[in-house]
Amino acid sequence: MVRPDGIIIEVNDATLRAAQKSREEVIGQGVCKIIHGGRWPHLECPLEEFLKNCTPKTEETCLPGLSGEYSFSISPVKNTQGEVDTILLIARELTRDELRKVDYFRSAKLAALGELAAGVAHEVNNPITGIINFAQILLDTYDLDPAGVDMLQKIMKEGDRIATITRNLISFARADIGLREPVDPVEVVDSSLDLVNHQLLKDGIKVIKVFPSFNSFIIADFRKLQQVFLNFISNSRYALNNKFKGLDENKKIEIIFQGTNNDKNNFYKIIFKDYGTGLPQSILEHVFEPFFSTKPPGEGTGLGLSISYGIIKEHDGNLYLNSIVDKFTEIIIELPIGR
Ligand SMILES: Nc1ncnc2c1ncn2[C@@H]1O[C@H](COP(=O)(O)OP(=O)(O)O)[C@@H](O)[C@H]1O
Numbered sequence: 552m553v554r555p556d557g558i559i560i561e562v563n564d565a566t567l568r569a570a571q572k573s574r575e576e577v578i579g580q581g582v583c584k585i586i587h588g589g590r591w592p593h594l595e596c597p598l599e600e601f602l603k604n605c606t607p608k609t610e611e612t613c614l615p616g617l618s619g620e621y622s623f624s625i626s627p628v629k630n631t632q633g634e635v636d637t638i639l640l641i642a643r644e645l646t647r648d649e650l651r652k653v654d655y656f657r658s659a660k661l662a663a664l665g666e667l668a669a670g671v672a673h674e675v676n677n678p679i680t681g682i683i684n685f686a687q688i689l690l691d692t693y694d695l696d697p698a699g700v701d702m703l704q705k706i707m708k709e710g711d712r713i714a715t716i717t718r719n720l721i722s723f724a725r726a727d728i729g730l731r732e733p734v735d736p737v738e739v740v741d742s743s744l745d746l747v748n749h750q751l752l753k754d755g756i757k758v759i760k761v762f763p764s765f766n767s768f769i770i771a772d773f774r775k776l777q778q779v780f781l782n783f784i785s786n787s788r789y790a791l792n793n794k795f796k797g798l799d800e801n802k803k804i805e806i807i808f809q810g811t812n813n814d815k816n817n818f819y820k821i822i823f824k825d826y827g828t829g830l831p832q833s834i835l836e837h838v839f840e841p842f843f844s845t846k847p848p849g850e851g852t853g854l855g856l857s858i859s860y861g862i863i864k865e866h867d868g869n870l871y872l873n874s875i876v877d878k879f880t881e882i883i884i885e886l887p888i889g890r
């Protein structure tokens with residue numbers, strides 16, 4: 552039972568078990584804080600919006616705090632004056648079929664976005680190649696004064712920037728199938744870390760690797776996976792630097808490898824977990840969309856996770872993101888085992 556402003560006034564034992572908290576820790580707290588760890592001040596959580604509207608309804612939402620996805624229903628309770636003073640909030644765990652449906656809609660939405668993005672990217676690709684080439688020809692053919700040379704070089708540089716964005720959009724749409732070879736995920740992660748180790752060291756970020764009990768390999772494009780892992784590390788680095796200005800024992804990224812020797816399990820799992828700023832629920836479902844970013848202009852393009860999503864899907868794998876505000880963010884990658 553919650554008040555319309557989201558303060559919890561009563562809970563049942565099942566909620567306490569799911570939240571792993573005692574009654575004293577829960578009563579009087581905001582429902583968002585208990586259910587998914589809180590939110591960023593400038594963003595409203597879907598649950599709060601839901602309570603504010605105060606009309607009876609049901610909504611599916613992902614709640615990593617309570618270990619899984621739940622369907623919520625709210626029933627406003629009116630007092631004798633006819634005003635809503637209490638709301639009965641019921642969370643029911645989604646069935647496997649419902650989960651599949653939620654998953655399906657999420658990937659269908661991203662697929663549609665991917666198609667749109669790839670369409671635009673292809674349209675932009677040819678003219679931009681033309682612009683860069685003509686600028687190059689001008690530069691090579693004519694004896695220009697330094698100001699002219701400078702301008703042409705700027706045209707080429709800006710053109711390259713657009714070309715990179717379109718290339719990235721195409722890989723979000725999974726339009727380019729790359730190499731396929733047996734690779735050891737540990738090796739890919741290590742080679743990615745090699746590229747950023749000095750930055751991590753400078754920021755005081757520790758990397759803790761937990762190795763698999765079985766040495767399995769996956770069939771993948773080494774370079775593309777490296778790009779994916781670099782994206783995750785760069786996001787974690789940003790989140791950790793934002794939360795901890797100086798040194799801290801929690802300024803760390805854990806990378807957990809879970810191979811398998813079980814015939815029934817066809818996936819190799821890799822988990823990237825950082826203890827940085829985390830993400831509120833309202834954002835969680837948008838992070839894989841192209842150009843979605845919460846970073847200030849110049850610091851993020853919003854393409855990292857969407858590209859990564861495209862690349863992992865292209866490998867017939869899965870990508871999930873879990874997070875609790877101010878506690879952790881965890882990216883789970885599943886890739887088919889090479890057999
Ligand atoms: N490890 C993380 N911790 C906190 N937030 C994250 C993390 N990874 C991704 N995000 C969120 O997801 C958004 C999208 O990420 P991404 O696609 O890589 O774009 P960008 O990093 O350019 O913003 C980020 O703006 C951020 O809000």
Ligand SMILES: [Mg+2]
Pocket residue numbers: 782785786851853854855856
């Ligand atoms: Mg990023």
